[in-house]
Amino acid sequence: MxxxxxxxxxxxxxxxxxxxxxxxxxxxxxxxxxxxxxxxxxxxxxxxxxxxxxxxxxxxxxxxxxxxxxxxxxxxxxxxxxxxxxxxxxxxxxxxxxxxxxxxxxxxxVDRGIVSWDAPVRTFSPNTALAEPYASQYVTLRDFFAHRTGLPAYTGDLLNQLDYSPAELVHRARFVQFDHSFRSKWAYSNYGIFLGQESAARAxxxxxxxxxxxxxxxxxxxxxxxxxxxxxxxxxxxxxxxxxxxxxxxxxxxxxxxxxxxxxxxxxxxxxxxxxxxxxxxxxxxxxxxxxxxxxxxxxxxxxxxxxxxxxxxxxxxxxxxxxxxxxxxxxxxxxxxxxxxxxxxxxxxxxxxxxxxxxxxxxxxxxxxxxxxxxxxxxxxxxxxxxxxxxxxxxxxxILDVPQPPADAKPLTHDLSAFANRYVSLVYGPLTVVHNGASLAVKIGAHDFPAKLSHWSADTFLLTFENPDIAPGLLTFTFKEGEPGATGFDGSTVPNALTVNYGHFDRAE
Known part of the structure; x- marks a missing residue:
């Protein structure tokens, strides 16, 4: 916000x-x-x-x-x-x-004729792009300000904490995968408002x-x-x-x-x-x-x-x-x-x-x-x-402040906690490091190590949470390949309720 x-x-x-x-x-x-x-x-x-x-x-x-x-x-x-x-x-x-x-x-x-509510944003801000080519071609300021772009609700809010420049924040939007079709429904997006305002301001x-x-x-x-x-x-x-x-x-x-x-x-x-x-x-x-x-x-x-x-x-x-x-x-x-x-x-x-x-x-x-x-x-x-x-x-x-709880039939870990500790990277959020601290896992995100923590959810899935209650939690499911030490990445696309968001895919940094 x-x-x-x-x-x-x-x-x-x-x-x-x-x-x-x-x-x-x-x-x-x-x-x-x-x-x-x-x-x-x-x-x-x-x-x-x-x-x-x-x-x-x-x-x-x-x-x-x-x-x-x-x-x-x-x-x-x-x-x-x-x-x-x-x-x-x-x-x-x-x-x-x-x-x-x-x-x-x-x-x-708009009144000065520099931009329009209903002209494609690409006509005055060519660097503004979304994950879906059709949306990139036709998205308008009205779409951004009415929350109808296809961006998932609240996804991208974490970016506000990661010290990226406005230009970098605009660039990273093209990697946020949609969870519904362009203009098909309303989904509240702080990131979308930023993108609309930034595009008009730069124009x-x-x-x-x-x-x-x-x-x-x-x-x-x-x-x-x-x-x-x-x-x-x-x-x-x-x-x-x-x-x-x-x-x-x-x-x-x-x-x-x-x-x-x-x-x-x-x-x-x-x-x-x-x-x-x-x-x-x-x-x-x-x-x-x-x-x-x-x-x-x-x-x-x-x-x-x-x-x-x-x-x-x-x-x-x-x-x-x-x-x-x-x-x-x-x-x-x-x-x-x-x-x-x-x-x-x-x-x-x-x-x-x-x-x-x-x-x-x-x-x-x-x-x-x-x-x-x-x-x-x-x-x-x-x-x-x-x-x-x-x-x-x-x-x-x-x-809104309630932390989601693991399912009643939660399955035990299939790997030691140390197997999850590594450095990962996302096209949207950048670097993320999982640190093994004895019986728990801590997280550092971005170039300035914004803190978070992981708590076990079920099997190889963990709940990502933040000290700031306004940053929504998310579920991260780690993947492993036979013969390779440690997790090779994780996926955050599972959203169990309206109070969690999709943090997308992270790969192990090479």
Whole structure:
């Protein structure tokens, strides 16, 4: 699934009034949904209660309209056990919300006529290629940003940790074998978003982070936002990452994949970007995106399946976002998760209003709970107990951290552990060394020995796992040839469940 030095202030909400964290007034309306008392609670009181219910240390909630800010408030603390409060200028990693912003940045290059959503990427980025020749010939930016290229879901995420250059990351994509046909289904791919953004940025003569900054963040006056993790550390007003149990956990660095998840931003900054989209691409009288490009980004480009609070069966991928219906209204949304942070942004274009929520806790459904309450207050009661449903969904988010367990009928090893220790190589990931440490096997991947470990699964198959829970595990089945010492390679194509990925084929390095 996050440095800009030339900062420019365009708007009043970078002023001390915002730094003091005030609640902005909504424009006068016959009935204000956010001021309405529902079940004895105002919207602000609901947020405070829900923060406590999910034991979230801190959060920021912003409601923005086509005319500007409606509601902006910080809740709780930046770091558990300390007094410093979250406010509208507290920096958060926004995780996969970055994909939505990346799509808008690429949209500016579309508007300039340098690239097109639907022209083959090879026409402006000939170095971008995929494993299937037909896909290489016809893949478009729409395919990459709507997750319909044929790349397996989540495959390639490990590459973000291996210190390859952007050019090398583009080159290695051609070795990732498809697990379904081009454009046949939706499969979430951080690697695919990177490839799309990188291709468009290079066509415009920029790096992917430069495109994010110069095309979107700076023009909107997002002065505390940047496309790399380093922005977090510009001052102390940043959200600390907290684990499920409330303990502090390390920040996750996904800079290599840029707009797939690396942007750092604040509630006040993201409000400016939301306002631009809700105003059909204009901001303070300036056109940032054409109305047509905003429409294309929001458009349904690939059915994903049931989604949204009401489980719309035609939930669809847009470009860096998704869309579903809530009652009769079409909703545009993107959520995100990295170590110790959850985010969501939800827009209702027909109503010209939207909400964004950032929370500094691992895999919490707090953002979805607040979003659902907002939708019911703004659009009307759903007729369902959405809060109970979302509370139940927390179990599914927690399950992401569960390590897959060996089958009940697991077979014993057929070789000594020492037979697996060797140096292997993959066209996708590069070198991988298996090290025998007494009763266990450790793994070092890439030129800088990124660590992992192997645990026995069954026979000559091992489970590959990482300290970072956001890097999916995989099953590696080792092969042996008679008369040769040690394993000759391994295959990672067996995927027992949705929480594991295919790491492809590795051969023994000669």
């Amino acid at each position: 996050t440095t800009t030095t030339a900062l420019r202030s365009y708007r009043w909400f970078s002023m001390p009034l915002l730094l003091a964290l005030t609640l902005q007034q909504r424009p006068a309306r016959a009935e204000d949904p956010l001021a309405r008392i529902v079940n004895g609670l105002s919207f602000d009181q609901f947020i405070q209660k829900t923060l406590q219910d999910y034991a979230v240390p801190g959060a920021v909630v912003v409601v923005s309209s086509a005319a500007g800010n409606v509601f902006l408030k910080g809740y709780g603390v930046r770091r558990s056990g300390e007094a410093a409060a979250v406010d509208g200028n507290t920096r958060f990693q926004i995780a996969s919300m970055s994909k939505f912003i990346a799509a808008t940045a690429v949209g500016t290059v 415009a003569g920029m790096s992917a982070p430069q495109l994010l900054s110069t095309a979107m963040l700076l023009p909107l006056g997002m002065i505390r936002s940047a496309p790399t993790q380093a922005e977090l550390f510009k001052d102390d007003n940043r959200a600390t990452a907290h684990n499920i149990d409330g303990s502090i956990m390390p920040y996750e660095n996904v800079d290599k994949f840029s707009g797939a998840g690396a942007i750092v931003s604040t509630g006040s900054d993201i409000a400016q970007w939301m306002t631009m989209l809700l105003a059909a691409g204009t901001f303070e009288g300036r056109q940032v995106l054409t109305k047509e490009t905003v429409t294309q980004i929001f458009a349904a480009s690939m059915v994903q399946g049931a989604g949204g609070p009401l489980h719309d069966p035609n939930d669809s991928a847009g470009l860096g976002c998704e869309s579903y219906h809530f009652l009769r209204w079409r909703v545009i949304e993107k959520n995100g998760a990295l170590n110790g942070v959850r985010t969501i942004v939800t827009l209702i274009p027909e109503r010209g209003i939207g909400i964004a929520i950032f929370a500094n806790k691992q895999l919490t459904v707090f953002p979805e709970a607040v979003r659902a309450e907002f939708l019911e207050r703004e659009l009307g009661p759903s007729g369902q107990d959405l809060q109970a449903q979302i509370h139940e969904e927390q179990k599914g988010w927690n399950a």
